[in-house]
Amino acid sequence: MAAATLARRIGRSGVLPLCCRLPAWDRAARPPPGPAQPPGLPLAPCRSFSNNKIQVELDESSGVAMMKFKSPPVNSLSLEFLTEFSISLEKLENNKACRGVIITSALPKIFSSGLDITEMCGKSIEHYTEFWRAVQEMWLRLYGSNMVTVAAVNGSSPAGGCLVALSCDYRIMAENPKFSIGLNEAQLGIVAPFWFKDTFVNVVGHRIAERSLQLGSLHPAPEALKLGLVDELVPEEKLMEKAAAVMAQWLALPDHARQLTKTMMRKAVLDRLVAHREEDIKNFISFVSKESIQKSLRMYMEMLKKRKS
Numbered sequence: 001m002a003a004a005t006l007a008r009r010i011g012r013s014g015v016l017p018l019c020c021r022l023p024a025w026d027r028a029a030r031p032p033p034g035p036a037q038p039p040g041l042p043l044a045p046c047r048s049f050s051n052n053k054i055q056v057e058l059d060e061s062s063g064v065a066m067m068k069f070k071s072p073p074v075n076s077l078s079l080e081f082l083t084e085f086s087i088s089l090e091k092l093e094n095n096k097a098c099r100g101v102i103i104t105s106a107l108p109k110i111f112s113s114g115l116d117i118t119e120m121c122g123k124s125i126e127h128y129t130e131f132w133r134a135v136q137e138m139w140l141r142l143y144g145s146n147m148v149t150v151a152a153v154n155g156s157s158p159a160g161g162c163l164v165a166l167s168c169d170y171r172i173m174a175e176n177p178k179f180s181i182g183l184n185e186a187q188l189g190i191v192a193p194f195w196f197k198d199t200f201v202n203v204v205g206h207r208i209a210e211r212s213l214q215l216g217s218l219h220p221a222p223e224a225l226k227l228g229l230v231d232e233l234v235p236e237e238k239l240m241e242k243a244a245a246v247m248a249q250w251l252a253l254p255d256h257a258r259q260l261t262k263t264m265m266r267k268a269v270l271d272r273l274v275a276h277r278e279e280d281i282k283n284f285i286s287f288v289s290k291e292s293i294q295k296s297l298r299m300y301m302e303m304l305k306k307r308k309s
């Protein structure tokens with residue numbers, strides 16, 4: 001689907017209507033590009049594209065795309081960012097030449113600061129609906145992607161930023177103990193929804209997830225490795241090289257076998273959100289509309305600003 005058409009269909013809601021496409025986890029496995037492809041079949045024209053928030057470059061010879069978050073100061077996941085993120089994933093997913101994507105940040109020291117807190121403060125019910133749908137859409141696309149997804153975590157990655165990394169197939173983090181990662185929602189006085197929790201449990205197991213979620217822990221990189229929250233630590237200067245090597249290893253397998261296995265592992269969790277999407281939006285709205293929650297979020301933002309001065 002052309003980017004302009006996609007953007008029009010997404011419209012202000014930030015969401016692709018589900019009727020527009022099959023979810024990635026329900027699609028048939030794609031044949032690998034290259035010799036198996038009928039000669040003369042044009043590849044989708046998306047070698048490199050970028051928008052205000054995200055830059056993507058696809059190397060058609062390897063089938064690997066590099067996606068870089070570039071939304072200063074901290075790559076917060078605003079409605080606009082989430083919309084661009086979903087559009088970028090959709091473009092790659094629909095491009096037969098693309099088999100894998102490495103997700104990283106173009107900013108120093110920050111992978112992503114998580115959901116943009118200002119999107120959850122003092123806004124209308126319509127805005128909360130649109131925002132939360134865009135958060136759901138991003139996760140459904142990323143967690144349900146048929147592509148191999150590798151997170152090259154080159155900075156701190158709290159809450160929604162951690163969810164992005166957790167939703168990938170493999171996480172490599174720069175071994176800087178100043179960088180931390182985790183679902184710290186409880187520290188903000190808010191609660192990670194069930195599908196954040198399910199994604200976390202699927203990576204680290206129930207006990208570690210329960211303790212970490214209740215405490216709202218942000219784990220420095222070495223601790224994140226011990227907990228299995230990330231798969232590997234490497235010196236920062238080796239991060240991209242390592243991500244490319246891991247990607248090559250995963251792409252050495254036949255796509256169909258890997259994709260069907262991924263679907264088998266993730267389907268129940270994806271289906272749970274798909275079945276309860278509207279209810280989840282209602283829960284989000286009633287939760288963030290509470291005066292006590294608004295107060296907690298405002299205090300947290302003030303704390304961030306004070307810490308700076």
Ligand SMILES: CC/C=C\C/C=C\CCCC/C=C/C(=O)SCCNC(=O)CCNC(=O)[C@H](O)C(C)(C)COP(=O)(O)OP(=O)(O)OC[C@H]1O[C@@H](n2cnc3c(N)ncnc32)[C@H](O)[C@@H]1OP(=O)(O)O
Binds near residue numbers: 113159188191284288
């Ligand atoms: C029952 C349940 C049912 C339904 C669900 C209910 C509830 C909803 C759940 C919602 C789930 C939420 C998920 C989230 O992702 S919440 C966001 C969590 N994020 C954080 O806690 C990170 C906060 N930020 C930081 O810790 C630091 O900023 C960071 C990332 C380590 C970078 O530090 P530093 O380089 O020093 O930069 P600054 O702190 O100076 O920040 C620069 C600038 O950016 C602003 N900012 C930072 N993070 C955010 C953010 N997430 N959203 C918006 N703005 C952010 C910061 O305030 C500074 O702004 P300024 O104007 O002062 O320059």
